[in-house]
Every structure is written in structure tokens, then in C-alpha cells.
Amino acid sequence: MATSVENVERETDKVMHKLQELSKHREQTLSDLIQQIENYQQDLSMLTSPENELTEIQRDLLLDNVIKKCRNTLNQFSAEHRDIHSSVSRVGKAIDKNFISDYICIGNENLFEEGDNSATFNKVIVEHFLRQGKSDIAERLIQEAKLDIDTKAKVPYIKMNKILDALKGRNLEPALEWAKTHREELLKNNSNFEFKLHRLQFIELLRGGMKNQLQLIMYSRTYFTQFADKYSSEIQVLMGSLMYLKSGLEHSPYAYLLDPNNWTEICNMFTKEACSLLEVSVESPLSVTFNAGCIALPALINIKQAIQQRHVQGVWSSRDELPIEIDVSRKCHYHSIFACPILRQQSSDNNPPMKLQCGHVISRDALNKLTNGSKLKCPYCPVEQNPADARLIYF
Ligand SMILES: [Zn+2]
Structure with missing residues (x-):
């Protein structure tokens, strides 16, 4: 897979390089041409003065000259453009050559006809969409596939995505509320999520500068006391940053507190914590299966072809077993x-x-x-x- 991508990348790099060269060359040629046209205009205005009357023939000659140059440049441009075409089509050929698009040979058509496999598969898809916050798509699938899914199962995901959406919009309130409700469970998991939320809220207040000074002090008094034992050094850092409130945090040793990555981190952290409380994995089973399939597929296609070529079809008969060992990386090891x-x-x-x-x-x-x-x-x-x-x- 990696080498296939590299092979295609090599061809696209060639096209990009050619395009860059071409546009550089084009700019130069065009500005030369514009210069020439301006010169012609100047010549015309100078030569048409009463003492320097230009004959019709002379004027036509000059004009012809400029038009000819324009035409030559245009032809040159379209020739160069044609040349790029062949490079672009080479990228397409490289994709066809390096990526197998025919996966029919490894499919198992009857798989979804057996028992309730089809319904199970649809349920897995529904769960995937619910996790991703696409409840409208999930609802539609439930309806169209006539699935029997308990509403109770959907509610936690919908709630989770609402909070996540708020976090993405830099609103900490719903997450703080959630953390407060689940405080005991979070503490049991040794989670520092609630503190991280308050820390981020404090940092957001810091951004406001001097006008938030009083609010910052009030906030730390109200919320940090409960965390004082466990996170004393982190709280000290936050308090220390107050010294730079007037001169601006961005030019202080505390500038790192303003890192926008804090928000990405808190979103990931929330997903992890919420999934752990819901007792589901962070990644949906569908995406894990899909990713593992992407890793395993090339090797399986190769072995299938090898089996067919050597006429030893009987070798791979068991459905629960793979004919070769495939390393799908540590991430996919569950048991x-x-x-x-x-x-x-x-x-x-x-x-x-x-x-x-x-x-x-x-x-x-x-x-x-x-x-x-x-x-x-x-x-x-x-x-x-x-x-x-x-x-x-x-x-
Ligand atoms: Zn024994």
C-alpha cells in the first residue's frame, strides 16, 4: 500500500513540478508581451505627432508585428499545455497500475443472506453513525432497514455528541455539567477530566485580560479549592500566569497556556471518558473492522491469486481461519x-x-x-x- 501511494505520488510530483515551471515561464513571457504592447502604444503616440506623421503602411507594419508576437506566444502556451496533459494522464495510469480496484474476487456474496447477518450489519452501521453524531442518517437507516433498536441505546450517543459539538464551538458549559453529574464514576477511573475543564475555562478567562481579573480570582476560589491537593502544581502555574495579565500572556513564559491544541485535547479526552463510562470502545467496531480490512486486503488478494494459480483451492476452506498470518498492528489486538x-x-x-x-x-x-x-x-x-x-x- 505504502509503495503504491509513493509510486502515484512520484507521478503527481512530476506534474506539480512541471506546472510550477510552466507558470513561472508563463508569467515572464506574458510580462514581456505586455511590455511590447505598451512600447507599441508609446511608439504610436510619439509617431502620430504633427511633425512626425506616420504613414498608414508604417502603422500597419508595427501592428502586424505585435499581433504576430501575440499569436506565437499563444501557440507556445497551448503546446506547453498539451505537454502537461500527457503528464496528467500518466498519473491516472499510475493509479490504475498501483491500486487494485476489482475486489469482487474476495467478496463473499452469500454472507449477508445467512441468518440475521444483514440486520446485524445494519445495526453496526447505525451505531457507527450514532457515535459520529449523525443521528439523522442513523434514524433513516433504522426506518428503511426496519431495524429494532432500543431508544435507550441511542440517547447516550446523542447526548455525547451534543456535548462534543458544544466543545468544538468552544463552549465548556455542557461538558462541565456532564463532568459534575458523573464525578464519582470519573474519579473511580482516575480521570482528571473535570479539573482539565476548569483549567481550560480559567485559561479562556485569562484571554480576556485585565477586565477579567476579579472574575479569575473568584473562579479560582470557587472551583480550584476542591482540586488543591491533587493538582497543586498545575494550579500554581495558573495562579502565576495572573502576574502577566496586564502585560499580556502571549509575551510571557505562560504563553503555552494559550495553545489552541488544548481544545482538540479536551475533545479527545471527552470522547474517551464518555465512551469509557458508556462501556464502549472509542473507535466504532465498524471503523476498526474497516481499517483492519484495509491492512489485510492486499495480502489476502495475493494469497488468493497464488492459491488459484497453483490449483490448490482446497487449502483455504475454513471461514474462521486465514491461510496466512496478517499483522494488523497492535492497535487491532483485542483478545x-x-x-x-x-x-x-x-x-x-x-x-x-x-x-x-x-x-x-x-x-x-x-x-x-x-x-x-x-x-x-x-x-x-x-x-x-x-x-x-x-x-x-x-x-
Ligand atoms: Zn496435563
């Missing part, structure tokens, strides 16, 4: 996987891991194979036991 040490296969819903009485874990298929009547000898320790005592393990 451990178990590979049976006996069958050397990854466990699945049909063949889950089983813990034997002795503590060793093997897959259920392996357990069934090793069972002899009502007896099982652990392949590792080897304690003899009843296979019915083995317990299913959930990751």
Missing part, C-alpha cells in the same frame, strides 16, 4: 488467540479450547481424538482423567 498444540490449528467456535483437569489446554477436536472410552491421558503431564471433566475456556 488472545489460542492455537491447539496438538492439532496446530487456531481455535474457533466449532473447535474451542478446553482446559483439562491437570490444567493443560488443548482444542476440543484434539480432546475427542485422544479420548479412549471414558478415559483421557493428557499428552503433556500425562495424568489420566475423565474427558467429561474438561472445561470450555473463553477468551
Whole structure:
């Protein structure tokens, strides 16, 4: 993927470079031409004075000359423009060459026809839109796909997005209210969100300068006392900044307090805290799946082609298992996987891991194979036991 992007980028860079060169050259040529036309005008006005009468023929000659030059320049420009065309079309060819647009071969058409897969998928999409604050789209999808979604499930997302929208508009009030309501839960999570909100509110007051002096002092008295033990050094910094209220904070050692990134940070922080209280992940399952798919797809297309070319279609039969290991980066790791040490296969819903009485874990298929009547000898320790005592393990 990375190299594909680089390949296309190389071609676009070439076009950009050519365009820049061209516009530089064009400006020069045009200003030369304008100069020539001005010279001609000057010549005309000088030569038409009574003592220096210009003949019709002379005037036509001069004019012809200028028109010819204009025409030449125009032809030159359109030739150069044609040349750019070929470079632009090379970008298109590079895109076609480097990116596979035909993904039909890896799709599973029947997947959404099975059971309630289709409805489940629609619900995942609805949840994604709700998280993103696009409740109107979500509502429409619920209606059109006739989904059964509990209104209770929607309310927290709608609330969350309202607060987030306010934060994006630099209004801290709804978030402060939310933090106050959920103070206990936030503290349980060891969150400093409420303090960060008050800190930002204080910084916003600082922006106002001297006219906010009294308000700033009142604010710190009202709100910072409760945080004094935990955030004393940060509160000291905020108090110290008051010394520069008159001369302007932007030219003081405290100028960093005014960093607009504070707002981006508080938005991200709120999303994280709110999702954690709602017990949902920050990223929607749909975007995680999509991103993991983007990483895995090129490798899967390659392996599928290799399997087809070598006529070994039977190799990749299991739907729950990939024929090769794909690294989707640490970000996409959510749970451990178990590979049976006996069958050397990854466990699945049909063949889950089983813990034997002795503590060793093997897959259920392996357990069934090793069972002899009502007896099982652990392949590792080897304690003899009843296979019915083995317990299913959930990751
Ligand atoms: Zn054992």
C-alpha cells in the first residue's frame, strides 16, 4: 500500500513540478508581451505627432508585428499545455497500475443472506453513525432497514455528541455539567477530566485580560479549592500566569497556556471518558473492522491469486481461519488467540479450547481424538482423567 501511494505520488510530483515551471515561464513571457504592447502604444503616440506623421503602411507594419508576437506566444502556451496533459494522464495510469480496484474476487456474496447477518450489519452501521453524531442518517437507516433498536441505546450517543459539538464551538458549559453529574464514576477511573475543564475555562478567562481579573480570582476560589491537593502544581502555574495579565500572556513564559491544541485535547479526552463510562470502545467496531480490512486486503488478494494459480483451492476452506498470518498492528489486538498444540490449528467456535483437569489446554477436536472410552491421558503431564471433566475456556 505504502509503495503504491509513493509510486502515484512520484507521478503527481512530476506534474506539480512541471506546472510550477510552466507558470513561472508563463508569467515572464506574458510580462514581456505586455511590455511590447505598451512600447507599441508609446511608439504610436510619439509617431502620430504633427511633425512626425506616420504613414498608414508604417502603422500597419508595427501592428502586424505585435499581433504576430501575440499569436506565437499563444501557440507556445497551448503546446506547453498539451505537454502537461500527457503528464496528467500518466498519473491516472499510475493509479490504475498501483491500486487494485476489482475486489469482487474476495467478496463473499452469500454472507449477508445467512441468518440475521444483514440486520446485524445494519445495526453496526447505525451505531457507527450514532457515535459520529449523525443521528439523522442513523434514524433513516433504522426506518428503511426496519431495524429494532432500543431508544435507550441511542440517547447516550446523542447526548455525547451534543456535548462534543458544544466543545468544538468552544463552549465548556455542557461538558462541565456532564463532568459534575458523573464525578464519582470519573474519579473511580482516575480521570482528571473535570479539573482539565476548569483549567481550560480559567485559561479562556485569562484571554480576556485585565477586565477579567476579579472574575479569575473568584473562579479560582470557587472551583480550584476542591482540586488543591491533587493538582497543586498545575494550579500554581495558573495562579502565576495572573502576574502577566496586564502585560499580556502571549509575551510571557505562560504563553503555552494559550495553545489552541488544548481544545482538540479536551475533545479527545471527552470522547474517551464518555465512551469509557458508556462501556464502549472509542473507535466504532465498524471503523476498526474497516481499517483492519484495509491492512489485510492486499495480502489476502495475493494469497488468493497464488492459491488459484497453483490449483490448490482446497487449502483455504475454513471461514474462521486465514491461510496466512496478517499483522494488523497492535492497535487491532483485542483478545488472545489460542492455537491447539496438538492439532496446530487456531481455535474457533466449532473447535474451542478446553482446559483439562491437570490444567493443560488443548482444542476440543484434539480432546475427542485422544479420548479412549471414558478415559483421557493428557499428552503433556500425562495424568489420566475423565474427558467429561474438561472445561470450555473463553477468551
Ligand atoms: Zn496435563
